Amino acid sequence: MPLLFFPARAEVLPEPLGLVLVLASWNFPISLALDPVIGAISAGNTVVLKPSELSPASSSFLANTIPRYLDSAALKVIEGGHDAAEQLLQQKWDKIFFTGSSRVGRIIMAAAANHLTPVTLELGGKCPTILDSLSISDLEVAIKRIVGGKWGLCSGQACIGIDYVLVEEKFASILVELLKKCIKAFFGDSMPNLKNLCRIVSKSHFDRVSNLLGDPRVAASIVHGGSWDEQNLMIEPTILLDPPLDADIMSEEIFGPLLPIITLNKIEESIEFINLRPKPLAIYAFTKNERFKKKLLSETSSGSITFNDAVVQFVADSLPFGGVGQSGFGRYHGKYSFDTFSHEKAVLQRSFYLELEPRYPPWNDFKLDFIKLAYKFDYLGLLLLLSGLRRIFKRSN
Numbered sequence: 001m002p003l004l005f006f007p008a009r010a011e012v013l014p015e016p017l018g019l020v021l022v023l024a025s026w027n028f029p030i031s032l033a034l035d036p037v038i039g040a041i042s043a044g045n046t047v048v049l050k051p052s053e054l055s056p057a058s059s060s061f062l063a064n065t066i067p068r069y070l071d072s073a074a075l076k077v078i079e080g081g082h083d084a085a086e087q088l089l090q091q092k093w094d095k096i097f098f099t100g101s102s103r104v105g106r107i108i109m110a111a112a113a114n115h116l117t118p119v120t121l122e123l124g125g126k127c128p129t130i131l132d133s134l135s136i137s138d139l140e141v142a143i144k145r146i147v148g149g150k151w152g153l154c155s156g157q158a159c160i161g162i163d164y165v166l167v168e169e170k171f172a173s174i175l176v177e178l179l180k181k182c183i184k185a186f187f188g189d190s191m192p193n194l195k196n197l198c199r200i201v202s203k204s205h206f207d208r209v210s211n212l213l214g215d216p217r218v219a220a221s222i223v224h225g226g227s228w229d230e231q232n233l234m235i236e237p238t239i240l241l242d243p244p245l246d247a248d249i250m251s252e253e254i255f256g257p258l259l260p261i262i263t264l265n266k267i268e269e270s271i272e273f274i275n276l277r278p279k280p281l282a283i284y285a286f287t288k289n290e291r292f293k294k295k296l297l298s299e300t301s302s303g304s305i306t307f308n309d310a311v312v313q314f315v316a317d318s319l320p321f322g323g324v325g326q327s328g329f330g331r332y333h334g335k336y337s338f339d340t341f342s343h344e345k346a347v348l349q350r351s352f353y354l355e356l357e358p359r360y361p362p363w364n365d366f367k368l369d370f371i372k373l374a375y376k377f378d379y380l381g382l383l384l385l386l387s388g389l390r391r392i393f394k395r396s397n
């Protein structure tokens with residue numbers, strides 16, 4: 001508080017928002033359901049959780065297990081698909097926390113607008129990875145991290161998974177060879193003998209991903225993989241070199257095991273490439289060039305940026321997790337979860353000592369000048385305080 005209003009105390013009191021609806025996606029069905037629930041409960045809210053219908057075993061596990069350990073009056077699990085979600089969205093909530101696609105994110109926001117309900121939208125998008133020139137030993141580590149960050153997490157079905165790689169043209173062929181070697185070491189030779197690889201979650205997602213390869217110009221850019229097994233919903237780890245930039249694979253979130261590599265003349269061009277597209281949830285950059293890192297930090301915008309690794313930012317609870325622009329808004333994890341589910345109430349307490357007469361009518365030039373001056377030079381507040389104290393002192397004598 002300015003000294004002018006001394007004595008006073010200003011503080012922020014977090015209060016629960018009330019009743020929270022959590023709508024979760026299927027791809028990390030326990031963590032993406034429970035992480036926001038933990039934040040909401042810790043901030044004192046009650047919660048209704050609807051897990052995704054695309055992970056039915058996890059959904060029924062949550063629905064059956066949670067009531068055995070937690071108070072159903074504070075946390076309720078409702079199972080169902082988009083019909084159930086649509087019905088839930090007709091109710092009035094104090095907060096909606098949604099994890100899922102941008103398409104459904106728009107539906108959530110429109111429904112929330114009816115009741116002016118605040119929303120957090122954890123959406124997806126295309127996460128670019130920049131590979132700058134590195135020493136051979138660093139390059140080997142980088143390749144493992146890229147393969148892990150693309151195919152290791154649900155076969156590319158992860159919001160923060162690598163979507164595509166940007167690399168200088170002269171390194172492209174080396175990169176393709178190293179990626180192929182690493183894919184073979186991690187997942188085996190080729191279809192149908194692949195191991196440790198996740199299937200595509202549903203037939204419709206399988207059709208969506210395999211259709212991205214349907215464009216003949218895209219198919220012509222495949223340099224590794226490209227086969228699939230529709231019955232088992234498996235798609236081989238696939239690398240594409242310079243697919244056309246106007247094809248769906250370069251405008252839509254891939255959310256599957258296809259990795260486009262886009263070549264550039266100079267790695268600095270990656271900044272313009274990223275800035276011409278919607279703001280990503282995550283940017284990954286493998287580089288040891290401190291000047292380039294600074295440029296990336298100051299000239300690009302994304303939910304997060306990670307240097308020399310991929311996807312590990314998710315487990316850093318000291319960092320906020322969330323998107324920007326089309327990748328969503330709001331953040332959670334650690335203390336940020338508590339803040340997301342709290343209203344920060346401003347509390348001001350004044351005492352009855354000292355009264356500043358110039359704040360009240362009848363106004364005159366002297367009073368107004370005094371207030372202007374007092375705001376300008378806060379030390380006048382101190383003078384006022386001293387004169388007030390003198391008055392109190394005199395009165396008590």
Ligand SMILES: NC(=O)c1ccc[n+]([C@@H]2O[C@H](COP(=O)([O-])OP(=O)(O)OC[C@H]3O[C@@H](n4cnc5c(N)ncnc54)[C@H](O)[C@@H]3O)[C@@H](O)[C@H]2O)c1
Nearest residue numbers: 024025026051052081082085086100101104122123124159
């Ligand atoms: N930012 C993140 O933390 C994060 C994490 C995981 C996934 N994602 C994103 O989620 C997407 C994939 O997950 P998904 O397929 O489960 O997403 P989705 O948008 O299809 O479904 C998410 C949730 O919305 C519900 N839903 C579906 N249609 C609805 C409708 N018409 N009305 C109301 N609710 C509806 C579903 O039942 C589910 O609970 C990808 O885009 C991915 O990037 C983001």
